[in-house]
Amino acid sequence: MAHVGIHSFVWSAASDQKALDRTLERTKEAGFDLIEFSYLDPADVDIDRLAKRIAAHGLGVAISIGLPEEGDISSADKAVAAHGVEILDEMVALTRDLGGNVLAGILQTSHGLQTQMPTKDGWNRSAHTLAEVAARAKRAGVSLNVEIVNRFESNLLNTASQGLAYIETSGSDNIFLHLDTFHMNIEEADAALAIRHAADRIGYFHIGESHRGFLGTGSIDWRAIFDALVAVGYSKDVSFESFSSEIVDENLSRKTAIWRNLWSDNVELARHARRFIDVGMETARRKHELVAAEHRP
Incomplete structure (x- = not known):
């Protein structure tokens, strides 16, 4: 992994x-090498x-957002879609300027619960508009990665296969999938097969865990997830995401329904996550090597 x-x-x-x-400082102390x-x-x-400061700590950086309702690029309202493009271009510049x-x-x-079915026109508007942003982003050295989220946070892309179809519609070579185990655990028939x-x-x-708390304490089949990542040769960034009512952000906490306090010691949470990911990936790699190795007499 990068x-x-x-x-x-x-x-x-x-x-x-x-x-x-x-x-x-805490990111570095906990053993991570990228901050999102x-x-x-x-x-x-x-x-x-x-x-x-990011460079001084030797950290990589990624930026993630969810478009607001007034910046939905799938909207038939040209002013709304244009505002979304402005937001995306600004975030591309921010990513570049931070060294990411x-x-x-x-x-x-837009990020949030939708109460209507998505439309073909909305799908096409979104894909073609994002492709234009992606072309500018490519010149800035930034890739666009569309997050596949659960049905309660978006009505457009809920599975990896939908994401692949969306990328095909866009025709862009600079739009990729942002997969998330929390969302995959809800929507995918088999998360490992989807990977x-x-x-x-x-x-x-x-x-992220099924309840967004400590890794390994929920219902996600982590062995299958890590095995799949190794099997496909995934070598890009992996980031740990966890939310608790201990830390509230108005833009995200309500949209993602963070109502419970799943942890209070974020240092312990982070250190545990780093160990969990390292062991999971190393174990998967060792299994892969054993399966692939030739043991001739």
């Missing part, structure tokens, strides 16, 4: 300079300083 990262909301939802510095930020506002953050190359999240439509099916179109991967 990097093993952690979502900044494990540490803090604040974006003042002190909080951001502490987030980077969501909803950073370039108008409120000294981006140049933050980029230098991955913009992930719900880029294809194998998507294979080289996966550009970013979230590791």
Whole structure:
């Protein structure tokens, strides 16, 4: 893997300079080598300083967002779709300026519960619009990674196979899948098979438990997940994502229904996650080597 990262909301939802510095320090101390930020506002953050601090800690960086209702690029309202494009272009620039190359999240439509069926026209508008953004992003050295989320957070892309069809519709070579075990556990018939099916179109991967707490304490078949990642030769970034009512972000906590306190010690949570991912991937690699090895007499 390129990097093993952690979502900044494990540490803090604040974006003042002190909080951001502490987030980077804790990320490094817990053994991660990438930090993922969501909803950073370039108008409120000294981006140049933050980029230098990220580099000084030797960390990679990724940005993830969910488009708001007023910025839904699948919308038939041209002003709404145009606003979404503005947001995406701004986030591409932010990713580039922080030294990253991955913009992930719900880029294809607005984030939140929908009460109507998606339409073919909306699908096509979204895919073709995102392809235009992706072309500009490619010139900036940034890939776009559409997150496949559960039915309660989007009505457009809920499975990896839908994501592959969306990429095909877009015709872009700079749009990839952002898969997330929490969402896959809800929507996929078999998460490991979905990983194998998507294979080289996966550009970013979230590791999160079924209840978004400590890894290994929920219902996800982690052995199958790690085996699949190794089997397809996945070598891009993997980031740990976990939410608790201990840390609340207004943009995300309500949309993702974070009502329970699943942890209070984020340092213990993070260190456990890093060990869990390392052991899971190493074990899968060793099994893969044993299966592939020739043992001739």
